[in-house]
Amino acid sequence: MASGVKPxxxxxxxxxxxxxxxxxxxxxxxxxxxxxxxxxxxxIPRSIINRFTCEFNGQSVVDIKxxxxxxxxxxxxxxxxxxxAGEFVFTWYDDDGSVYNDNKPITIA
Amino acid sequence: MRFKAMTAIAALVAAPLAVMxxxxxxELVINGEINIVTKTAAPAHLDGAxxxxxxGWRFRSDETQALEMDDFENPGMVAVDAAREVWDxxxxxxxxxxxxxxxxxxxxxxxxxxxxxxxxxxxxEVRTLEMQVNDCRTSRMxxxxxxxxxxxxxxxxxxxxxxxxxxxxxxxxxxxxxxxWEQGKEMYYTRYGQxxxxxxNCHEDNWGNMIRADHLSQGQIxxxxxxxxxxxxxNAVHDRFKGCIRDTRAETFKPGSxxxxxxxxxxxxxxxxLSVEGPSVRN
Numbered sequence: 001m002a003s004g005v006k007p008x009x010x011x012x013x014x015x016x017x018x019x020x021x022x023x024x025x026x027x028x029x030x031x032x033x034x035x036x037x038x039x040x041x042x043x044i045p046r047s048i049i050n051r052f053t054c055e056f057n058g059q060s061v062v063d064i065k066x067x068x069x070x071x072x073x074x075x076x077x078x079x080x081x082x083x084x085a086g087e088f089v090f091t092w093y094d095d096d097g098s099v100y101n102d103n104k105p106i107t108i109a
Numbered sequence: 110m111r112f113k114a115m116t117a118i119a120a121l122v123a124a125p126l127a128v129m130x131x132x133x134x135x136e137l138v139i140n141g142e143i144n145i146v147t148k149t150a151a152p153a154h155l156d157g158a159x160x161x162x163x164x165g166w167r168f169r170s171d172e173t174q175a176l177e178m179d180d181f182e183n184p185g186m187v188a189v190d191a192a193r194e195v196w197d198x199x200x201x202x203x204x205x206x207x208x209x210x211x212x213x214x215x216x217x218x219x220x221x222x223x224x225x226x227x228x229x230x231x232x233x234e235v236r237t238l239e240m241q242v243n244d245c246r247t248s249r250m251x252x253x254x255x256x257x258x259x260x261x262x263x264x265x266x267x268x269x270x271x272x273x274x275x276x277x278x279x280x281x282x283x284x285x286x287x288x289x290w291e292q293g294k295e296m297y298y299t300r301y302g303q304x305x306x307x308x309x310n311c312h313e314d315n316w317g318n319m320i321r322a323d324h325l326s327q328g329q330i331x332x333x334x335x336x337x338x339x340x341x342x343x344n345a346v347h348d349r350f351k352g353c354i355r356d357t358r359a360e361t362f363k364p365g366s367x368x369x370x371x372x373x374x375x376x377x378x379x380x381x382x383l384s385v386e387g388p389s390v391r392n
Contacts, residue, residue, distance in 0.1 A: 004191060004194075006190055010181045024181055028190065073187055
């Protein structure tokens, strides 16, 4: 597991049925592109988060493939329609096989 | 006719100036719950110089201001999260972390940033928050001192400053610190560099005006450490001093030097009454 990785997610605590809520996610990660060299001239191996998904009650909301040109600490903001009370599950997949999770419940107001 | 045309021109010229002249009237509330004082009456020692003091937040664009109104949007919080881990991490020969003595940062560090720089009786000197952190690291933890304006130090001082957000800056200017305060004041009004500019020339005589593309603030430091969009990291206040003095084309003092400590004390005292904002967001 890469060091200093911390997922952060912002989801409203409640929403009306059918309301589109704004979800913001940020994960602190170096996102080493694999293009850079260290002081000795050796290539620093690529180490990025290559996939990010968000699911709501088992249903896919977004599924994103990420490439090396994406910056440090990738940030995603998107809207999701909330049909019922439930839980958003966020998952980040690291090149090294690590998987980072976060989840946020949402209630119907 | 001619008079009318001139009035029209005058109106055209005046309109864009009116937009940028002076601070705006926005109010800063962080996370919808922490009220930040960004405008208040100047402290008594500024009598004759300023009547009201404004946080630098008031001089920034709406987009930049918005970044500070929500901790999720505030890019400085990534560093603060890293410092939170360091707070609990044992370092040095004594087997201690910050938390070993100070427990939870949310409880023990409330109000600390608001009164720094302050006099340290044991050491017989004025100390900034950074100096105190390094003293803890070297003499209590047996760890290596951090670079004064380095990333780890600035992140830690941001974490500590954050616990005082919303509390008024209240540094002492009399008693044992008075000599340093006088020295800082002297520096504030001394013209430095080939451009022969003092702090006061911009931040006291011309705040609210444009210096080329930049909107001059009063140079208040209640928001430090500050995340700057221009270099995408948290900046220590001494680093900012250094940048300003460099821009006057002068040889600058070193971050952590007694000169900058004195200047920090004086400039902090000019903001007595404003809320602690750190980590703030500026351009």
